[in-house]
Amino acid sequence: AQTVTQSQPEMSVQEAETVTLSCTYDTSENNYYLFWYKQPPSRQMILVIRQEAYKQQNATENRFSVNFQKAAKSFSLKISDSQLGDTAMYFCAFMKVQGAQKLVFGQGTRLTINP
């Protein structure tokens, strides 16, 4: 079975700073996807970024980028020039390519951006 671990329950930074959220996972699969989802106070789950395990290049989406280390089973999220609207819970998630498309989530990191 796959597991996802987020070791930082809470983080807080000042607006415009850069922040990195950590995620590690455990799997015996070779082909899979990794995701970061954002959950603001509205509770809506919003996809931030995704990474295909077969791609060596790290995914980027505007101010959001990942550091994907497949051998170390690490998948961190970097938010550059943080904004007040980035305040939210952030969840790391894993999904196998083959078989049932089950998302396995970490426990989440509560990120607060301070003005």
Place this chain on the structure above:
Amino acid sequence: NAGVTQTPKFQVLKTGQSMTLQCAQDMNHEYMSWYRQDPGMGLRLIHYSVGAGITDQGEVPNGYNVSRSTTEDFPLRLLSAAPSQTSVYFCASQRSPGQETQYFGPGTRLLVL
């Protein structure tokens, strides 16, 4: 294109009552799923469906039933609600197995007294 919709937004039940949480998507997605989110935890998979007429259990299926008679709808039934089912429930859909992005509905907050 409304995406994934869920009703109701909030519901209070008494122990032993039954109810159905509705989920619909208008994106013609084959794959749909239900998750629950408890305080301090990530989402956990309850049931999922890879197409009309096909459902299977996830990580925490006990106390819940599902059916998938159409591509668009995937209701979740609580047959006899228990306080342990107090949670926030999310429905998600995905174009097809292997298409990697799941899109989530806004969630239903359920309180069982």
